[in-house]
Amino acid sequence: MSRHPELLIPASSLEVLKTAVIFGADAVYIGGEAFGLRAKAKNFSMEEMSEGIQFAHEHNVKVYVTANILAHNDDLDGVREYFKELKEIKPDALIIADPGVFEIAKEICPEIERHISTQANNTNYATYNFWYKQGASRVVSARELSMEELKELRANIPADLEIETFIHGAMCISYSGRCLLSNYFTGRDANRGACTHPCRWKYAVVEEKRPGEYLPVYENERGTYIFNSKDLCMIEHIPELIDAGIDSLKIEGRMKTALYVATVARTYRKAIDDYKKDPKLYEQNMPWYKEQISNCTYRQFTTGFFFGKPDETTQIYDSNTYNKEYTYLGIVGEVRDGLCRIEQRNKFSVKETIEIMKPDGRNTEAEVRRIINEEGGEQESAPHSKQVLYVELSETPDVYDILRRKEDVSEQM
Numbered sequence: 001m002s003r004h005p006e007l008l009i010p011a012s013s014l015e016v017l018k019t020a021v022i023f024g025a026d027a028v029y030i031g032g033e034a035f036g037l038r039a040k041a042k043n044f045s046m047e048e049m050s051e052g053i054q055f056a057h058e059h060n061v062k063v064y065v066t067a068n069i070l071a072h073n074d075d076l077d078g079v080r081e082y083f084k085e086l087k088e089i090k091p092d093a094l095i096i097a098d099p100g101v102f103e104i105a106k107e108i109c110p111e112i113e114r115h116i117s118t119q120a121n122n123t124n125y126a127t128y129n130f131w132y133k134q135g136a137s138r139v140v141s142a143r144e145l146s147m148e149e150l151k152e153l154r155a156n157i158p159a160d161l162e163i164e165t166f167i168h169g170a171m172c173i174s175y176s177g178r179c180l181l182s183n184y185f186t187g188r189d190a191n192r193g194a195c196t197h198p199c200r201w202k203y204a205v206v207e208e209k210r211p212g213e214y215l216p217v218y219e220n221e222r223g224t225y226i227f228n229s230k231d232l233c234m235i236e237h238i239p240e241l242i243d244a245g246i247d248s249l250k251i252e253g254r255m256k257t258a259l260y261v262a263t264v265a266r267t268y269r270k271a272i273d274d275y276k277k278d279p280k281l282y283e284q285n286m287p288w289y290k291e292q293i294s295n296c297t298y299r300q301f302t303t304g305f306f307f308g309k310p311d312e313t314t315q316i317y318d319s320n321t322y323n324k325e326y327t328y329l330g331i332v333g334e335v336r337d338g339l340c341r342i343e344q345r346n347k348f349s350v351k352e353t354i355e356i357m358k359p360d361g362r363n364t365e366a367e368v369r370r371i372i373n374e375e376g377g378e379q380e381s382a383p384h385s386k387q388v389l390y391v392e393l394s395e396t397p398d399v400y401d402i403l404r405r406k407e408d409v410s411e412q413m
Contacts, residue, residue, distance in 0.1 A: 005246055007272060008064075008164065009265045010254040014044065015343075017052040017063075019258040019331060022400040023359045024269025027062035028052075029095060031254060032086075035067045035079055050089040062092035066254075067105070068117035071098045083108040093138070106135055113137045115164065123149075125156035128163075138162035138248065143171065143232075147240055147306045154245035162247035167234040168264060168293075169252025171304055233301035235267065235289045238275050238282065240306075257345070259328035262357060262402050263296035270361055288361075295325050329354060329403040330389075339372065339390040340397050348405060349381035356395060357402040366395040 009025035011017035020028045030052065031043045044052060053063045065086060071079060079101055086094070087109040094112055096102045097119035105114055115138040116122060116131045123142045131139050141150060143166055154163060186196045206214060232252070234241060241249060249272070251264050271289050275282035330342030348354060350371055356364045370392040371379045382389055397403070 004276060005242060005272065006062075006248040007265065007268055008248045008250040009261060010251055010256065011052070011261065012043070012254055012256065014048045014052050015331060016256075016258045016261050018055055018400065019402070020261050020265050021056050021059050021061045023262040023265040025061055025265050027064060027092070027248070028056060029064040029066060029250075029254070031066045032082065035069050035071075035075070035082055035101075046085055046089065049086075049091070053089055053091055064093040064095055064115060065091045066095045066117070067101060068095050068097040068119050069101070070119065071101050076100065076104070080104050080108060086112070095140070102134065102136075110135075116140060118142055118166065125153045128153060128157045128161060132158055132161045136161075138164055140164040140166075140250070144305050146308065147244055150244045150246065163245065164248035164250050165241070165246045166232060166252055167241060167249045168232055168268070171230070171232050171302070230300040230302040232304045233293060234303060234306065235271055235293050236286065237303065237306065238271050239279065242275070257328045258331050259326060259357075259402055259404055260296045262359075263292060263326075266357075266359060266361060267292040326355075326404045326406055329405055332397045332399055332401045332403065334399060335396060338396065339370075339392055340401075340403075341388065341390055342403060344382045344387050344389050345385055346405070347381060347383045348403075350379075352405070354393075354403055354405050356393070356397045357404055358398070359400065364395050366393040366397075368392075369394060 006026040007024060008027045008029060009020040011020050011028050011030045017028050017030060030049065032049060033043050033045060049065070056063045067079065067082070069075065083094075083105055091112060093115045094105050094109075095115045095117050096105060097117035102114060102116075105112070114136050116136050118140040120127075120131075120139075121142050122128060122131075122139045123145060128139045137160075139161065141153070141163060145153070145165075150163065150165065157163075188196050206212075234249075238249075249268065251261075251268070253260060253264070267289050270285070271282060274285050327346045329346055329348050330344050333341045333343070335341075348368060350368050352368050353365055354368060356366050358364070368391060371382055372390040372392075373379055374388050374390075379389075391403075
């Protein structure tokens with residue numbers, strides 16, 4: 001059964017939510033200040049969440065709120081109060097992993113759809129059918145499933161039970177994100193939203209009788225990042241995902257910048273729409289998709305488990321850093337009298353050439369002519385993050401356009 005899949009984009013803040021909406025999301029998933037699995041993300045206050053939901057709905061985009069911690073006893077009263085607040089602002093769905101939290105949601109806000117998080121380890125159609133009987137409308141597949149398993153799963157569940165699948169972003173080395181290393185090393189529980197990402201750290205071996213002597217472990221003399229997975233990218237496999245009957249194509253990255261979200265959303269939006277319009281158009285535009293998707297911060301790419309078990313080629317052994325081709329400068333908040341207002345994110349200067357990134361796929365170079373601060377004073381550069389600035393460019397941008405600067409990738413090698 002061929003379905004028109006939803007493009008589901010993450011958002012770490014109200015600014016990023018609006019970016020995701022404008023750059024092509026069908027739905028956005030966000031976290032509140034509690035009970036989600038990204039405690040280090042900026043996350044949303046209840047007021048910001050309400051404004052974000054209203055903005056998204058005005059653009060016919062849905063909003064899902066994560067509440068996917070694995071709850072302890074002392075979490076449950078807070079969960080109950082939290083769901084009472086969410087009931088008032090009306091998100092389109094709650095993303096839940098814990099059966100107890102699921103039951104509370106069903107009791108407090110039964111009118112809000114309930115989606116089952118990948119944290120619940122959903123690896124077979126019997127599990128999907130179980131959650132369907134409990135009242136779930138969607139289940140997020142574990143990243144460990146192959147394309148063939150997803151097809152079989154689709155054939156053995158009700159037609160109205162939706163499958164959501166991660167297709168792009170970071171891959172956790174622990175089974176469906178169930179990490180114990182973070183809690184062990186730092187006391188910060190990954191399953192309650194505080195992962196410190198120890199799978200990206202560098203490791204050595206210590207011999208029992210020689211404490212303090214750290215022996216490097218060489219893997220072809222390239223390094224010891226033995227857990228460090230490449231990032232998932234399925235931009236070349238949209239046809240297979242649609243053929244498998246996936247209802248929602250999910251991007252990982254609820255701690256990413258607006259530039260990352262805009263880049264990934266715009267690229268997958270065009271790829272999905274091109275394929276639905278004409279498969280030949282999708283094939284023809286593949287070089288553009290691949291070029292654009294590599295413009296955002298990433299750790300090389302893999303197709304994960306979709307076409308077989310990952311092997312040594314899916315790991316990165318020489319570095320724990322990201323590739324970074326562009327630096328995010330800001331998003332255009334308004335344009336007046338030839339000046340665009342931005343909350344600046346990284347340094348740029350007068351006479352520098354930057355790029356205006358537009359939702360429709362165009363990227364336009366522009367020279368920075370003037371930088372004016374809130375007090376009306378002119379600046380030669382903008383060195384301080386979060387400063388509100390009014391910028392004159394040689395090309396006038398539109399509201400919600402992204403300003404970015406291309407980096408010299410050779411200097412990162």
